[in-house]
Amino acid sequence: MPNLYSAQDLRLLLPETVFLEADHFALANQTSSKEAPNSLRAWQVYLNTLALLALEVWLDDRLAVKGANNRAIERDMSKIAIAGNLKVGDYKFCAIATEHLLDEIVNIPESIIQPELAPHFYVLLEVLEEEEEVIIRGFLPYNQFIEIQNDLQLPIDDGCYKIPLSYFDIEPNHILAYCRYIQASEFTIPIIDNQVSEIKAKIITRITKLSQWLQGVIDEGWQTIDSFTNPDFSLAFSTRNINQGTKRVKTIDLDSKKFALLVNISPDTSTELSEDTQKMSVLAQLYPPDGEKFVPQNVKLILLSKAGKTLQEVTGRVQDNYIQLKPFKGELGKKFSIQVSFGNANVIENFEL
Numbered sequence: 001m002p003n004l005y006s007a008q009d010l011r012l013l014l015p016e017t018v019f020l021e022a023d024h025f026a027l028a029n030q031t032s033s034k035e036a037p038n039s040l041r042a043w044q045v046y047l048n049t050l051a052l053l054a055l056e057v058w059l060d061d062r063l064a065v066k067g068a069n070n071r072a073i074e075r076d077m078s079k080i081a082i083a084g085n086l087k088v089g090d091y092k093f094c095a096i097a098t099e100h101l102l103d104e105i106v107n108i109p110e111s112i113i114q115p116e117l118a119p120h121f122y123v124l125l126e127v128l129e130e131e132e133e134v135i136i137r138g139f140l141p142y143n144q145f146i147e148i149q150n151d152l153q154l155p156i157d158d159g160c161y162k163i164p165l166s167y168f169d170i171e172p173n174h175i176l177a178y179c180r181y182i183q184a185s186e187f188t189i190p191i192i193d194n195q196v197s198e199i200k201a202k203i204i205t206r207i208t209k210l211s212q213w214l215q216g217v218i219d220e221g222w223q224t225i226d227s228f229t230n231p232d233f234s235l236a237f238s239t240r241n242i243n244q245g246t247k248r249v250k251t252i253d254l255d256s257k258k259f260a261l262l263v264n265i266s267p268d269t270s271t272e273l274s275e276d277t278q279k280m281s282v283l284a285q286l287y288p289p290d291g292e293k294f295v296p297q298n299v300k301l302i303l304l305s306k307a308g309k310t311l312q313e314v315t316g317r318v319q320d321n322y323i324q325l326k327p328f329k330g331e332l333g334k335k336f337s338i339q340v341s342f343g344n345a346n347v348i349e350n351f352e353l
Helices: 007-013 022-032 040-063 142-152 173-181 195-203 210-215
Strands: 016-019 073-076 084-088 091-098 105-109 121-128 133-141 160-164 207-209 246-254 257-267 279-287 300-305 310-315 328-331 335-342 345-352
Touching (some): 022 040, 040 091, 091 105, 121 142, 142 160, 207 210, 210 279
Parallel strands (some): 091 121
Antiparallel strands (some): 084 091, 105 160, 246 257, 300 310, 300 335
């Protein structure tokens, strides 16, 4: 009888599965209870916790890392709202939790792509809560992610990089071989002195060309105020002083909070300029996350030069409905960036006038 399945088909039929125990659900419930009841953030924390615990069980079982009197696996739940992290010896793992892979697209949050904190492997885990099990669907080394991002210029949608599942290694047992026989340094990108900013620059390469907005060309992720219908927001944009010009809004996902960044542009008519030296005026505002009335204290909105020098910085205070940079002007072709920072998380949007 001929073989009906290839080796890869058999792997898909026989996935690596971890069965969840009562103590796993108890810890997941305890962790998620710190979030707002019935919120999407609480549910994601719940899934992330189950995925992290399942990965820990799997690594512990396959690598036999526990000794009689010590625990060689180090669990890090400091960013469990985004993802969970584990360390086994020199290797670091980031657990990416999902409920399903129907579209075969994997979401990797932009906020965890930090070179100085990067894991060696992103491990994709499908959490089947009702079945009380977690399936390890594949993994992607960090250095390969950087190569893929640079080659494909991966878009960011709702704060996540969208990566086809086909780029992941669907054989989780390859991780075990790497941990046993290959040095962890083989999966990292060397970072020396000030190279961190250079690597970050490679990760964030998209540039929004603002002058094109005046011709009706809108970059991906930006919307008109009228069409901005994200149900996570209940916003009253303060546009009484910026009635002129073109306004666009974008969702900024920062440490699992969704802010709204509004950018308003208009031709500068305050001075007489030649056709070769046209200028534009720019105003940037940041609005509260998740329908909240005020921006969080200490959230920052920063204007950066092309070279990364801070030109302006404004910080959220008590009961600020929004924060904004002072309006500024620049000639067509001038490049700059706007950074939104909250806690240890940062998102940078690059622009060209």
